[in-house]
Amino acid sequence: MPTPDAIRWQNEQLELLDQRLLPSQTTYLPYQRAEQVAAAIKDMVVRGAPAIGISAAYGMALEALYLASQKDANWAENLSSARTILAASRPTAVNLFWALERCDPLLAKHADIAELAEALLALAQQLHQEDIAINTRIGDHGAALIPEDSLVYTHCNAGALATGGYGTALGVIRSAWRDGKLRGVIAGETRPWLQGARLTSWELMQDKIPVTLAIEGAAAHLMREQKPSWVIVGADRVAANGDAANKIGTYNLAIIAKHHGVKVMVAAPTSTFDLTIDGPDIPIEQRPSEEITHSRGNPVAPDQCQTHNPAFDVTPAELIDAIVTEHGVILSPDRERIRQHFADAGVKP
Template sequence: MTSPSAIKWSANQLALLDQRILPNRIDYISYSEPLAVADAIRSMVVRGAPAIGIAAAYGMALAAQQFANKPMANAADWKQALQPARAALADSRPTAVNLFWALERCDRAIEEHGSRDLVTALCQLAEQIHAEDIEINQRIGDFGASLIPANSIVYTHCNAGALATGGYGTALGVIRSAHRDGHIRGVIAGETRPWLQGARLTSWELMSDGIPVTLAIEGAAAHLMREQRPSWIIVGADRVAANGDAANKIGTYNLAIIAKYHGVKVMVAAPTSTFDATIDGPQIPIEQRPSEEISHSFGQRIAPENVAIANPAFDVTPADLIDAIVTEHGIIHQPDRAKVLAHLQAAAQQ
């Protein structure tokens, strides 16, 4: 068995796998309205930077469908009509740069097609972004797998697999490719509080693919690195800055510090669409999630009333704690500003 697709598009209808209830139930929610897609992104029905970008592109296609029978003279008319949907989608998860990358591709399609058949163009663009992501993930997986020595245990955090992307995965794409090559002896998956993506999603994905996985509480990371000696920490990213700093699920920075002490290497697997060459790590916006995610568990309060709560969804790992960033165009070893910008420039020319 392999894990099901997080995103389905058929007959101009969007269906998203509800990741909030996995692995206990496999349910898809159908969407025909872009504001509902924005809410699905915000409420974690769909999550993971590449998957968020794909869902946003489909959301813009749904928005255009609402105006299919209304006359639009030019691109300016379309921009005005689609602006509420675009604004809602852009506001749904501010840290995930793939969201804005996908919306900007939609903007260019609006400029290009204007008064012509924009509905078809946006539907085709969303399908293209979806298909491209699967191919990109497979290339990332193969590049990353080339760094994994034989008989390895690796450690991963959150979920950067097929459920977080168009399919195959970034960090889990590397693990899938390395397992295919016979180099993975086992995977340690951190539980990833407070949404437990590692427990609910990553462990389920890996088990579905027959890849040996051990689920671990987050507080055991240092102990397991000392005792198990993984060869790599492998994570995805929601934004990679120009200086090589990488934003990922909260707790990644902790792991990188622990890994440095224990001599364990850190790999960030991310497509070039996740890079933001306009800012450095300290300028990456960090989404603050609702306090109820920590104060409550399964609807029951577990913290005192009125306690102050910090619930950042992401943290930023400095580039000097990262040994390799792997993209669909290759590997950036010991990343810094010069190497990141050179990689992006070379990728743009391919």
């Protein structure tokens, strides 16, 4: 059974698969305004850098469609406000800002709100389809690095649920499984939202790819005992120097992998790169305390316990063996190799 679409456009509205309810419930929520989409991004209805970017593009289209229907004379100002709200929804995932910047030329070009709304919707649908094709290419490039009869380790969810479809890290795993290279996958549970347990394990089981769920504290033990060939993760932002921001716990895994001689692969489209900053400058989102002091609404920590709940960490480039994009592989990434990769691909940074 294939993984359901995380994002779909139906009945002239955006529908998002509520990933907070997976795997027990498969529920789609409808959206008609940009502010609603921003709340969905912030509240983790939709998550994963590429999926956040695509959803933001649809959010801009929805707002333009609404303003056109209202014949709003102040539509330009109101659409600008909607863009600001979407941009503030989650600060680390650079695809969010990339998608909004893709919308900007259309805002400058169209003086008629109805025409602009139509153009923004076409762009959102284009970005959605482009992302699926990009992920497939990432998967194929990454799979070429994986040896036969491999066990691999993955963290968080960088699959079809986190993208337009197919996935980045899970795209590599899907392609490697298709090519007969994998004997199995270890998925870390990924606290506090348990994306590895709820989402990655479920996605892989839908595709009948053998997956073993493990607590995060078992990572070092499993690398020593089971010797995976690669740790494969996605990214929410890749900096100019090759440092990569991903779900909290990725940095830990990279350190453990280095000790055990396990290679680390970051699978990310070029839209996830931010060549204007280095790793230490990547903004790290702080999530609400309740995410770690409570479980399903029930307290698991003392009242008024101090918390620190970063959503992401940054893995230094020297711990990354390969970054895989839709254009190929960057081995031992650093500033010059990334610059050359973009130049060879003809991609404007």
